[in-house]
Amino acid sequence: MALTLSQKVLVALCVLLGFGVTHFIMVKTVHHSTKAIILRAEFVLALETILACVSVIIWRTFAPCFNTHSKFNHLRTASTMNGVPQRKSSHDDRQSFNDGSTSSKGEWSFFKVLLLVFLFLCHCSYLTNIIFISKEPYWYAMLCYICLGAYIQLVVGLIIGKIALFILHQTPLKLKRNQQDMETKVVIFIAILYSLLASMLGLYTASKPPPVRHVKIPVRDLPSNLDGLSIVQISDIHLGPTVGFTKLDMIVDIVNTQEADIVVLTGDLVDGKVQSLRSAAKPLGRVLSKYGNFFVSGNHEYYTGDVDNWFSYVRSLGFVVLHNSNVQVPAKVTGNQGQICVAGADDIQADSVGYPGHRFDVASAVNGCSESQPVILLTHQPRAAKRALDSNHKIDLVLSGHTHGGQVFPMILGAYLLNPFYLGLYQYGPAGSHVYVNEGTQYWGIPMRIGTSTEITHITLTKADHLQGEKDCSTQK
Structure with missing residues (x-):
């Protein structure tokens, strides 16, 4: 029935x-x-x-x-009936066309x-x-x-x-x-x-090498000795079926030409387990910076089910894994020199899958950061960035990725509508905090960029009063 x-x-x-x-x-x-x-x-x-x-x-x-025998072939083909050539009716031709049939059934x-x-x-x-x-x-x-x-x-x-x-x-x-x-x-x-x-x-x-985008971001309470501090951000490399050793090796070469004070990798490094991609990720061991290299997880690290092994391997390559934790940069100062607090929070996907020992925890990430110093938070998804900025914690700058700018049309529309921050630089909140969303240093799966681009970001921190009122820092979604 x-x-x-x-x-x-x-x-x-x-x-x-x-x-x-x-x-x-x-x-x-x-x-x-x-x-x-x-x-x-x-x-x-x-x-x-x-x-x-x-x-x-x-x-x-x-x-x-x-x-093989389309409608137009039928029009040219005559059948004979009692010696008189006959042509198929237009109705029969149209029906044959619409049904996808041929004069010989099964012919391809x-x-x-x-x-x-x-x-x-x-x-x-x-x-x-x-x-x-x-x-x-x-x-x-x-x-x-x-x-x-x-x-x-x-x-x-x-x-x-x-x-x-x-x-x-x-x-x-x-x-x-x-x-x-x-x-x-x-x-x-x-x-x-x-x-x-x-x-x-x-x-x-x-297929082109990712371009380097230079961005200046004003930061409150930035110590004079760190005015002009450079941060190179890479994100969403997606080592896996279509991105491998050669691509990452090229990225590392470009990063090293920037002579960064800090290098940050804001998640989605991989799409597979350590045992499969260990060799592909090896170029990360060559990344050079003055004060250190830092890594936070993305949602794809949790999809692999191997995130703890990736944390261990990334540490062995010289990166500090910020697992709801923070570090002082530079590690040592003298005299009147100051520091910034670089914090990192696990991706919010850890909450969704219930991954043991992992969760998005801003309080733990910034615990120990002084209220008098700038706080730079690394977290993969823009939704997490908004949650962090809407919290009661002092956060001056959030660096994220995840959106890829949509990567290919028409997914661009979905990426824009589903994320509080789409790509590029945003100012958020009355305190003048900022969010920067990296467009992705490579791509996920499909080796195409349509309406978007890959990106390595070279960020220069400046004292907030240096860039008051600049238009490129006034965007809020």
Whole structure:
């Protein structure tokens, strides 16, 4: 017996409720390594479900155009009945086109096979995070993620094509509405052209060395001896299926040319376990700075289920891991010289997954910092930055990452709407605190940047009265 709409909705709500309760119990009870596996499985299931739905739309849209015997071949093909050439009716032609059928049932063209392979590679993309991770990216993983990037742009291209047709129908040049086959071909042409151009641009942008962005930030109570202190920030490198040793080695070379006083890495260094990416992360051991290198966790460190081992390994490479803790910089001063307090808090994802011994804890992170000295907080996500600045603790500057600026269009819109700080420099609160959101030194998975860029940030701290009223420091979202 068929279910009514209300019954279907009720069943869906029950399934979601059951899933939510199961997830809550899982978070509170299972070991963190098992939890990481379950979380990845949930993500794969959600991703594959979305891709499956969209892939059906893409197949039904594109496959009919790739038949060996298209409508236009039928128009040229005559059948003989009692010696009289006959042509298929336009109704039969249109039905054949829309159904994706050919004159010989089951016959496939080269382009239909290519489309099927393309969709298959897209569906395999995230699975390479589990299998194809090593010192350098595997070509298969790169191909899968390139296809996924092109897939997203193909969907955008289809939307652009539909919008273009809608506009065309409102003009004197509009096509007749019964010319469905021609309209479909126009939409497909626009979608493929846009996807190719956008994907090539994205690949080119992401392949370039990350540019160094210079930013001056005024800080209250900055000691005179630290006026002009330089901080080089890197973030969101995502060592994994598409970023490896060579990319990180290049980043370290650029960082070292900046001759920084401090180097900070604000999370999402990796997308895999230490045993798989130990060699890929090795260039971090070459990072040079005057007062020290500092690291805080990002959400992807917790997705690996191996964050404690990463903390140990990053420490062995010369980084101080700020695990809800802080240090004084410089470590030693003489005379009237002053210090700043550099603090770091665990990523808020630690709270969500219930990772033992880890949580976002601003109070512990700044415990011991003096009210009379500047406090620089490192925390991965802008949402955590806002929570920290809305607390009662004195925080003068927060350095974050996470958003990637959206990385590729149209995710740019989601990154902007879902984060209190999107990218770049913001002034926040009556005390004149600041937040800087790094756009990402590399990329996650898809080796493309469309409408965004990679970034290494060179921050110069100045006494607050030096930059009073500067426009680039007055943005608040």
